[in-house]
Amino acid sequence: MIKAQRGTKDIIGEDTFTWQKIQDNARRIFQSANYQEIRTPIFEATELFKRGVGDSTDIVNKEMYTFSVGGKEKSENSITLRPENTAGVVRAYIEHNISRQSPPQKFWYFGPMFRYERPQAGRQRQFHQIGIELFGVESPTADAEAILMAEEFLKSTGVDNLEVELNSLGCPKCREKYRNQIKEVLKPYLDKLCDDCKVRYEKNPLRILDCKDENCQKIFEQDEIKNVILSDYICQECSEHFEKVQEYLNALNIKYTRNKMLVRGLDYYNRTVFEIKSNSLGSQNAVCGGGRYDGLVEMLGGTPTPAVGWAMGVERLFELVEKQQAPKLDYFVVSKYSKEAIKLCQELRNKGYSCDFDMQNRKFAKQLEKAAKISKYAIILGEDEIEKGFYTVKDLSTGAQEQKTTL
Numbered sequence: 001m002i003k004a005q006r007g008t009k010d011i012i013g014e015d016t017f018t019w020q021k022i023q024d025n026a027r028r029i030f031q032s033a034n035y036q037e038i039r040t041p042i043f044e045a046t047e048l049f050k051r052g053v054g055d056s057t058d059i060v061n062k063e064m065y066t067f068s069v070g071g072k073e074k075s076e077n078s079i080t081l082r083p084e085n086t087a088g089v090v091r092a093y094i095e096h097n098i099s100r101q102s103p104p105q106k107f108w109y110f111g112p113m114f115r116y117e118r119p120q121a122g123r124q125r126q127f128h129q130i131g132i133e134l135f136g137v138e139s140p141t142a143d144a145e146a147i148l149m150a151e152e153f154l155k156s157t158g159v160d161n162l163e164v165e166l167n168s169l170g171c172p173k174c175r176e177k178y179r180n181q182i183k184e185v186l187k188p189y190l191d192k193l194c195d196d197c198k199v200r201y202e203k204n205p206l207r208i209l210d211c212k213d214e215n216c217q218k219i220f221e222q223d224e225i226k227n228v229i230l231s232d233y234i235c236q237e238c239s240e241h242f243e244k245v246q247e248y249l250n251a252l253n254i255k256y257t258r259n260k261m262l263v264r265g266l267d268y269y270n271r272t273v274f275e276i277k278s279n280s281l282g283s284q285n286a287v288c289g290g291g292r293y294d295g296l297v298e299m300l301g302g303t304p305t306p307a308v309g310w311a312m313g314v315e316r317l318f319e320l321v322e323k324q325q326a327p328k329l330d331y332f333v334v335s336k337y338s339k340e341a342i343k344l345c346q347e348l349r350n351k352g353y354s355c356d357f358d359m360q361n362r363k364f365a366k367q368l369e370k371a372a373k374i375s376k377y378a379i380i381l382g383e384d385e386i387e388k389g390f391y392t393v394k395d396l397s398t399g400a401q402e403q404k405t406t407l
């Protein structure tokens with residue numbers, strides 16, 4: 001027996017209706033706000049993620065499904081299953097010269113992502129993300145709009161008891177100063193930090209604040225460290241930008257809390273970063289994460305373009321939404337005359353009704369039983385009906401029966 005791979009799941013049975021509802025809502029909400037769907041390939045050049053996600057991230061260092069194709073182990077043949085979608089969307093944005101269109105250029109996506117992680121509740125190796133990317137606007141309206149879209153989409157799925165956490169990472173300039181301060185104040189504790197943080201200390205010190213290790217967390221509680229973390233390090237311009245984002249969120253009545261420890265896992269963020277968390281998901285509680293990434297388009301070879309976006313984990317969202325049931329068919333044709341039954345189905349489906357029939361010519365009672373389970377009405381097509389040209393329509397919720405000449 002060959003089974004599904006660890007960390008992957010079949011989406012099957014009743015669950016599919018809930019997945020469809022989530023996807024339908026996404027399409028409706030994003031299209032109504034002028035976002036275009038984008039579907040990029042599931043695999044890309046490995047180099048794209050190394051540069052786009054960042055060499056010092058867990059994703060690139062530990063979690064990528066990378067393999068070489070075409071026999072030769074040349075680096076240009078190295079491909080990777082996408083661990084996230086921003087890098088791919090930015091690649092497509094550059095490749096198709098989208099920056100020539102008048103900004104903003106707004107995209108949304110839905111699709112599977114792949115990360116080699118330890119499977120556990122809320123953490124799979126193939127999982128799905130819904131996300132948006134908004135290009136071309138430096139103004140804080142774009143940050144607010146992005147967060148608004150996440151809120152509106154979540155609301156449409158009936159999920160509303162989530163917490164928005166917000167922070168500003170500042171620009172590369174003010175971050176540089178902050179990074180040095182963090183390094184300095186953490187220096188005496190370097191030995192006590194976890195192994196990952198020791199590496200981060202050199203490669204990407206801010207990421208240390210994101211560490212979930214309990215010991216590291218305790219170290220951050222020390223006054224002198226806390227003071228640096230809580231300091232207002234961002235420059236005047238970044239500060240004004242962040243003020244505006246908050247002003248818009250207030251006007252939109254979107255509740256948020258400031259979390260100065262929030263730095264996000266990926267290298268490319270600047271200024272606004274945010275996460276949306278649920279307190280009913282256990283330790284994998286982040287449903288959505290995003291922020292501004294003004295440097296990424298240029299870094300991947302495009303013209304400098306401000307951008308902001310987010311990604312949401314659909315499996316985690318799935319846990320929170322009310323589950324859908326299979327919708328009932330409009331009609332089920334109950335008949336031992338297979339040819340007439342299939343023809344009637346063809347006719348009804350062409351008219352826009354959902355309908356099915358029994359392909360195995362089972363006994364009348366069995367067919368009716370099946371109809372009652374999956375359909376609103378049964379159409380009984382017996383000898384009499386066929387000869388005289390009418391249908392007996394049975395309402396399967398009340399049992400009432402009616403003879404009709406048209407449907």
Ligand code: ATP
Nearest residue numbers: 117122123124127265286287288289311312313316
């Ligand atoms: P985490 O801290 O949970 O690992 P992350 O920072 O790696 O999250 P992002 O890259 O920001 O996650 O992805 C956005 C969202 O995608 C997450 O908030 C989460 O809902 C979802 N997600 C990320 N990794 C997984 C996974 N392995 N399985 C299921 N969902 C995931």
Ligand code: MG
Nearest residue numbers: 058059117265
């Ligand atoms: Mg992760």
